[in-house]
Amino acid sequence: MKTMYRACLLIACLLPFAAGADDRFAKVEISSEKVADGLYMLQGAGGNIAVLVGQDGTFMVDDQYAPLSAKIQKAVAELTDEPLRFVINTHWHADHTGGNEHFGKAPALIVAHENVRKRMSTEQFIETFKRKVEPSPAAALPVITFTDATTFHWNGETVRVQHVDRAHTDGDAIVHFNRANVIHMGDTFFNGNYPFIDLSSGGSVDGVVATMDQVLGMANDKTRIIPGHGPLSDRAELQKQRDMLVELRGRIQKLIDAGNSRADVIAARPTKDYDAEYGQGFMKPDLWTGIVYDSLTAKN
Template structure:
């Protein structure tokens, strides 16, 4: 696992070459190459994007031009091919250049037979986005979750890209069903994790969802609900990330109100 300014990077290295999961931002490509070269003298052969967001795909063009085969879910290529609006931040992301686009896409799952083992990618519907994948290294019992899991902080759910709180919970439940106490879990953001921490994260998502659903059912407006500080009892544990508690509540309320 490599960390930096963007999402966490997964690395599988062996005699068949290097398999990379996500690539942060374009200016970091050389630093990533240097870090990978300290692990293996083999070339980077494959790059798998867990979803389309620029902090996970920003290095695609650099690596694509270098001959790396880029792989992702069908919806990742579709979204990267045209301009996207991140509604939560009112931020428009321009379409990616052709060299940055995945050249191999899949619908439900894909399996890579590399470095003496299997690397399995599974699509998760309407979770962080509509194009999320988790990647399971079965031989070493490691899962890279992408951004369905922000370890220790409230997550960003990109509702404008098809994400949803219900999908996030379902996705986390799927990962929990694949893990045990020994499984190493690479989150999209935050430190290396384990099943116990993911269980706590899942419980937080369910708690927030349920509180928002009750407020909506009782006709409480989003403004009044957020002003009541409904997550004050858990903000010290989860509210220290790049999203404030208010921003996270707004995302969940907007999603469940649709």
């Protein structure tokens, strides 16, 4: 199961950049898992989706890649007959916002942090993958933006959408379904892999750890946590990954403080005892160590 997940994660992260990627989406199936009453997690290719259903209408968090929109719409229709009213974007990357144009014409209102709209509306460059990203169509842009937080009172839920600063990107939001005791963390949590930290989009390793600390403070032993990628999770798994990140951040910082170059830090293999568990996805140990090095040295 874990090997299959890691393979799917690798494909998901490469798909938007690969030639003939649309053909590969033909084989993707959208699965649905009940998380709480009226609340489901959908998985396919790209970021995990949360769907809140009820008589007020459907509320969705993230929408994966554009070619999957019809499949996602069909999966949602199997859960409810009510129309889609809101889509929340947890950040700007295409594996979480690709369906915006389709669902925005549904019509649903697209909601995100103001930096998500800024990045989607202008050309971007993801340094880790050396990839240029063209601006999104106008119809795909969030039409409602916020700076700190916004709250929805919907389908008997109080849904708090909270910005977290400079974590995976500079526009991340976590989504707390209060009654259901469920938190969608977007890509501030990659369950089972070293997290991709997009430094070129304003992310930082310190911000990822701070976000995990924030969510740990919100959660209890019964909280269900939807990660940006990977299986449905809980507080204990999040705590484990947070502790791993703090340990490895400390090791890399110690090597930096000793005067080691970027190449020397990577060659020292500071992550080696965690690689079998966390380093089998697209964030390979050397690549991830370099990102953490860059993040830590950027603030010095």
